Amino acid sequence: MIPAAFDYKRASSAAEAISLITQHGSDAKFLAGGHSLLPLMKLRLAQPSMLIDIGRIKDLSYIKDAGNHIVIGALTRHMDVETSKVLREHVPLLADAAGHVGDAQVRHRGTIGGSIAHADPASDLPATTLALGATYVVQGPRGQREIAATDFYKGFLESALAEDEMLIEIRVPKMQGAGWSFQKFNRRAQDWAIVGVAAWRRKDEAGVALVNMGSTPILATSVASAIANGASISDAAAMASNEADPQTDLNASTDYRKHLASVLVRRALEAASK
């Protein structure tokens, strides 16, 4: 449980963080809540030579109503997302999903930006923001740019973020009263999902994304199309894995995961349709 030696710098602003990472290059890593990176370092599976601590950048923790969408600072803790009145009112699916992340200790330390930037397909918030059609704002030496969630996830723990870029904000459209459901299937409450489903529905319009059903969070576009074309919920749910490519691991085989995805998508759409 003792990581390999590393240097440590604390950034007080996003600009400073980017300048530090530009300076130190690919051996440097951003440290936010530390709940993904530090366990890997303790097992010596990750050995960055430099940690740039962005955890104390004060102006990146916020949840604000910006008209058609809600903007969330990347360093906002899961617990703040879970309990935000603004999100409970306008994006209840995201607030609910944040309440399913890890356990209470994790939710007090972990951040929404850290979770998304880590791009773990088994994490709850990447898939949830994907289902909601979120946009991520990133900042780099060349300034800010926006990346749609649909363009962000490139592979297992790989995102569209350049090495010298930092995720600073998540923009989520308001749900406008859509029905919704977050289904997380796991063996222990604190675990990553074996399969998870984030879904919303407004009449014939639906958004469904899957947790841990491939190397990235998966947008289940076939399901949404089927709903748009008037399919029944169970017929649509049968297509849950069309875009997915789940792995076999200790908890679930590929086939079992696909089966679970169809059951959970059906349940999520039923709940979202009430």
Next chain:
Amino acid sequence: MHWLPQHRQVDTRSRERDIKGRIMTITENMPTKIIGTRLLRREDPPLLTGEAKFTNDLNIPGALHLAVLRSPYAHARIVSINTAAALAIPGVVAVYAGKDLQSTWAGPMPCAWPVTPEMKNPPHFPLAIDKVCYVGDGVAAVLATNETASRDALDAIDVEYEPLKAVVDLEEALSDKTIIHEGLGTNKSYIWNLKVEATEGCVDAAFAAAKYKVKERYVQQRLLPMAMETRAVAAVPQPFGGDITLYSSTQVPHILKVMTALTLGIPEHQMRVVAPSVGGGFGSKLNVYAEELLCTALARKHNTPVRWVEERSENSQATIHGRGQIQTIELAADDSGKITAVRVRIIADMGAYLQLVTPGVPILGAFLYAGVYDIPQAYDFSCTGVFTTLTPTDAYRGAGRPEATYAIERAIEALAHSMKIDSFELRKRNFIKKEQFPYTAFSGLTYDSGDHLLAAEKAAKIADYAGIRAQQEKQNVPGATKRLGIGMTSYFEMCGLAPSRVLASLNYSAGGWEAATVRILPTNKVQVVTGTSPHGQGHETSWAMIAAEKLGISPDDIDVLHSDTAIAPLGLDTYGSRSLPVGGVAVALACDKVIDKAKRIAAHQLECAAEDLEFANGTFSVKGSPDRALPLAAIAFAAFTAHNLPDGVEPNLEAQVSYDPPNFSWPFGTHMCVVEVDTETGAVKVLKYVAVDDCGVQINPLIVEGQVHGGVIQGLAQALFEEAVYDSDGNLKTTTLAEYLVPAASDVPPITTDFTVTPSPTNQLGVKGIGEAGTIGAAPTVINAIVDALAGLGVTNMAMPASPQTVWNTINNATRGGKK
């Protein structure tokens, strides 16, 4: 003599309701009532505030840090070890390979339980010498001035291995295709038989004549004990004279002292072993480990303290595992369902080496495959111990007895299924009846006391067995996706290890006695010295309660000393639910002995015969003349000043007892569990869990309930969550708590605990052990409930752990008409 159970109405529940919380004072002229109260544990404030000192909390200036390089291969020859780069790291003091330390060991690591004279036991040293036999086997040891350097050095040691074939599967191991210890010529360690027949051939005859027969195969998956505190060791040599103190997170400081002295050739009187606060063991710290020997040997070699703390993923591989058996059980029954014979075949996974009691664990269960049932002398048990290239197994909470109980309590369900009758009814037809106790079992062992029907009916009432059965009729209709099930287990546990003569007959190398000293200080404060070594059980509270009841003083005036061989030199430590029925009884006996001595002094001072005195509420008084009395406090001071003692009575009030129990203790009970199974996902939800246990007289019901809660959760964890998963190359895939699924509070159901009280007639306190009972009851109860829920779908068995995927696959196989 009001405190003796035979003179006291045994009804702990009414006292529970009367007195809650801490008893601070004992009102004079009132009978003392400490035993049976819910005194808060005195251990808790330091534990809950972080003040308790565990081995790794000890501040030992100048200590070198040990780190152990472990084999990444399950089976390989060590070709070469290059330590140059590691030695060059600043702070690294020394690096040793197994060969470098070979001459340090006076003998191999100890196995104290050669279950048969022919048992094969490969030499096992703290560091492997020529080959490694499991992932985690020690290969090299680093000493460094700081922990970080010691870990960095591990990465810098270059070992060349010649990989050999891993042996993971038990049945394949038995084939001897790949022999792990070439010198033994086989992977079989032993075959141990227990065949008891009233007349020769009666087992076969019973099966031939049986109206009903079942033959079932169960797998007891390997489990990781996962104590909250990983192991930690510190060896501190004295600068002169050769004395050495070994601090270890151990359950067994006394056994460890003897074994370390023998293995390292240290004169025993120069060894002191201390177990500071110990954060759980569950049997995994009932051992003598490589790191304890390495720290002690290297501390002597370098004449400087050496310390080591285990990492969590290291704990998963270098600390013993539990369970690991394939069981085949056959029952024969007559037309009424009465069991007429039991046949059992076990393959037990020893792992790569025999640790302290590895081979004996399945043997501890050998006597319990008839469970709580009245069977004739027609019992045929055989266990084959086999080596694999996996972490050694050893005692884990229940040790052999949960496995046995699981097999009989699952098999009786199968028997009921074949007879198409309710399994509760079948159990009733076979229970040993209350009036049959003390009951001489087929094995010749005597079950001290019991009332299985009472416990079972109480559990059925609390769980609403009849109501659940009625609800099932409505709910488990064809096509239902949420199916209800109820399962039960009635168990008998052989614990309170153990009568020394019985241990001798099992070839165990030590006795089963326990020692206690009671010392009344001049000011009437008391020291109780015990040979038990608590690591979560609350002995300080319970032993003080026993002595308080006996001596008529407040528990607050009693200190309990333990777990340091310099303070408590005699003892056999804590395991096998032995502490109370052996160690606690020893405390009571030592109190009796000290009271006897005090009585002689009191008689002298009151000028009467000792026989004319009675002792109650801490006061000696002349029978019939209560005015002529002396409090124990006065006698304590008189014994200290020694001014006026009767002839032949030595100064001071102190008595020591070594107590060898005449019998095991036999707690029993019935557990019931209600589950709902989601057949679409395979998820199992435990709706209700009821445990009705009987451990005889309860010293402290609060502690008893805590033991049952923890035990039930551990058994439930085996049923639903936990498994040490290996791949075919012998790599453990569940080394961290992300993969090894220890349930958290949010994952376990509410547990209703209740009790019946059937005092043990074999000890004066009437007590039986309760440390392992919950674990024994829970796993078969949960699995029985799941199988019951799915019975309508054709499911007849369920592998452990019943993960959602396993449940879903089992349902699919059953509904497709596949094999069970």
